Structures are given as structure tokens and as C-alpha cells.
Amino acid sequence: MLTFEEKLSIIKEFPQLERKDVSLGRVNFHYEESASDKKNVVYHLHPNGNGFVYAGGLQGYEKDDKGMVNIRDFSADELRTLLEQAIAALAPKSTEESAIVGDQPEEKWVNEDGHILILVNEDEDMWNVYAGLNLDGTFNSYGEAAEYLDEEGFRRL
Structure with missing residues (x-):
């Protein structure tokens, strides 16, 4: 201890x-x-x-x-x-995050190096993963997106 x-x-x-x-x-x-x-x-x-x-x-x-x-x-x-x-979970959204997310449901995911990706539900049946302003991937379901993030070493904040 x-x-x-x-x-x-x-x-x-x-x-x-x-x-x-x-x-x-x-x-x-x-x-x-x-x-x-x-x-x-x-x-x-x-x-x-x-x-x-x-x-x-x-x-x-x-x-x-x-x-x-x-x-x-x-x-x-x-x-x-x-x-x-x-701290990351409580932090205000950056200008980039606000531009990407707007009012859409979103989650932050982090890896062991502290890199943060944002998972956004932009349409009822489309989930996008962003690294900053860059689109990293598009998925047909939350489960697919979460599986991808998990495989890449990220976990939900």
C-alpha cells in the first residue's frame, strides 16, 4: 500500500x-x-x-x-x-469533440498510453470511431464498434 x-x-x-x-x-x-x-x-x-x-x-x-x-x-x-x-471523463469537450459529437450520444475510450478515441452514434444504425477530427472506423452496431476498440487495446472511460 x-x-x-x-x-x-x-x-x-x-x-x-x-x-x-x-x-x-x-x-x-x-x-x-x-x-x-x-x-x-x-x-x-x-x-x-x-x-x-x-x-x-x-x-x-x-x-x-x-x-x-x-x-x-x-x-x-x-x-x-x-x-x-x-479527469478525462470530467473534462469539458474540446472544440474538436464538439464539432464531431454535437448532440449525438458518444463515449470516450482510452488505451494504456492515454490515447482517447470517441465512439459516436451518428445515425440510429451507424457508429463511428474518431481519433481527433479523423474518422477511424464506421460500424453497423455498437457491439461491432466496441469489439473493434477492445481488440485495439481500448477500454471505455
Whole structure:
């Protein structure tokens, strides 16, 4: 298990997070640029090493009813990955994303290198995968698109 100081050091690698000291020596970190009302990314990081990260929109994590993941036993790499994904999920859409997605249903997918692809349902029966402004692939169903992304090493944010 990482110590409180080690977790703090990793969290401080993310300059978009702002530290907020709270009671009993605990620390929160806010993401003020969040596109959501949810701004608290790291919640109650305690000197004993326990704490939580908001992962409400993320897949593959055991979350409580508030979307929080307990990070007590996370490794350094696991914590970095979770923080990257949590911030990406809360980030406002870029100009590129807005141009591509508009009001269409979309999902962000990420690989282990942090590259993000966007899956967009542009028509009732057509799913497109974009890398930035570039169309990466078109699929007849969500299942086909998700299978392609999975095979390419991406997972849903």
C-alpha cells in the first residue's frame, strides 16, 4: 500500500487538480474545469493512506453508490491510471469533440498510453470511431464498434 505522502505526490502530478485541506488531516482535490457539477476528484485522502477517487462515469472499477472508488490498496500505476481516466471523463469537450459529437450520444475510450478515441452514434444504425477530427472506423452496431476498440487495446472511460 502506498503511504499518504506517496499518494499525495502522485496526485500532485496532475496540475489540473487543486488541493483543498479538510478536517482531521484529510485532503480533497478538486477539478475546477469539470464539465460536470462534480468537481471533487479525490475525496478524503486520509493520513492513514485511505481515500477515494470519483469514477462515476468509468467502467471496470468497484464503486460505491456515489461513484467513488476506494484507493487504499492501489499501486502507483493504478492510481495514476484512475486519475487520468477520472479527469478525462470530467473534462469539458474540446472544440474538436464538439464539432464531431454535437448532440449525438458518444463515449470516450482510452488505451494504456492515454490515447482517447470517441465512439459516436451518428445515425440510429451507424457508429463511428474518431481519433481527433479523423474518422477511424464506421460500424453497423455498437457491439461491432466496441469489439473493434477492445481488440485495439481500448477500454471505455
